[in-house]
Amino acid sequence: MERTAQNIDYTEDAAQTARFAKALSHPVRLTILKYLNNQSCCFTTDLVGVLPMAQSTISQHLKELKEAGLIQGTIDPPKIKYCINKENWLKAQALFERIFKKDFSKIDCC
Amino acid sequence: MERTAQNIDYTEDAAQTARFAKALSHPVRLTILKYLNNQSCCFTTDLVGVLPMAQSTISQHLKELKEAGLIQGTIDPPKIKYCINKENWLKAQALFERIFKKDFSKIDCC
DNA sequence: AATATTAATCGTATATTTGCGATGAACTTA
DNA sequence: TAAGTTCATCGCAAATATACGATTAATATT
Numbered sequence: 001m002e003r004t005a006q007n008i009d010y011t012e013d014a015a016q017t018a019r020f021a022k023a024l025s026h027p028v029r030l031t032i033l034k035y036l037n038n039q040s041c042c043f044t045t046d047l048v049g050v051l052p053m054a055q056s057t058i059s060q061h062l063k064e065l066k067e068a069g070l071i072q073g074t075i076d077p078p079k080i081k082y083c084i085n086k087e088n089w090l091k092a093q094a095l096f097e098r099i100f101k102k103d104f105s106k107i108d109c110c
Numbered sequence: 111m112e113r114t115a116q117n118i119d120y121t122e123d124a125a126q127t128a129r130f131a132k133a134l135s136h137p138v139r140l141t142i143l144k145y146l147n148n149q150s151c152c153f154t155t156d157l158v159g160v161l162p163m164a165q166s167t168i169s170q171h172l173k174e175l176k177e178a179g180l181i182q183g184t185i186d187p188p189k190i191k192y193c194i195n196k197e198n199w200l201k202a203q204a205l206f207e208r209i210f211k212k213d214f215s216k217i218d219c220c
Numbered sequence: 221a222a223t224a225t226t227a228a229t230c231g232t233a234t235a236t237t238t239g240c241g242a243t244g245a246a247c248t249t250a
Numbered sequence: 251t252a253a254g255t256t257c258a259t260c261g262c263a264a265a266t267a268t269a270c271g272a273t274t275a276a277t278a279t280t
Contacts, residue, residue: 010137014137014140014144015137017134017137017140018134018135018136018137021131021132021134021135021140022131022132022135024127024128024131024209025128025132025134026237026238027120027124027125027127027128028238030124030127030128030131030209031120031124033209034209043256043257044256044258045255045256045257048256053239053240054239054240054241055256055257055258056239056240056242056257056258056260057238057240058257059257059258059259060238060239060258060259061238062257062258063259077246077247077248077256078247078248078255078256078257079247079255079256079257080256080257089210092210096206096210099134099140099143100199100203100206136267136268138268153226153227154227154228155225155227158226158227163269163270164269164270164271165226165227165228166227166228166229166230166271166272167268167269167270168227169227169228169229170229170267170268170269171268172227173228173229174267185276187276187277187278188225188227188276188277188278189225189226189227190227
């Protein structure tokens, strides 16, 4: 097998952390998460009212957050109620904590 | 002014958090940061030896981490020594903590 | 001075992301 | 049943990200 970037096997933690980070890497998605975190839950309608973007764009961001596992939607016809996916949220929290948890006492070289 | 996505003024925190998250959103960059965090510092050479990718690609990832402020390079001719940018690292840590710090006691709706 | 090492940058190809308007499916309400 | 609401998806355009090899500038070594 050729030794190129295509064939790297990252640790599952690194891959998962990268996926979560990617989901958090857009200000609109951070705004949505903050909103959900404050409101417990909300409907897409609410977000469309708050965010100055097309409904389709917001729907796309919601899809990404859902696919990353950070939120979940429950059907409440004809609306969909979104909320934080608690389990994965805590998982993400743990992974980000792990990134930053290191001791800096030894880092005095720069 | 037209009310489109182009004209949104995100809070500085959201924008900064998104920039940090973007820097963390690739497994190679997470690997580099982990390496730096363990080793205190390292040279590009070291990373090229460890990561199975072209030197130019690694250099590009280093540039992104540097532009996000998470690492810094000091010239040590003919090499460049990279290490974590402690100040911004702690800033990033604080911002990510802030994302996840919420109380979940009220989130029982889903 | 000539050669080697280091690491950034350029040029290029391909993939992904972001945004919008338009459409459509599912469900409600009149 | 007809009209309205909700929200996902499609199709498209533009921007950004990712990777590579080749080149270049700076410095070190012979």
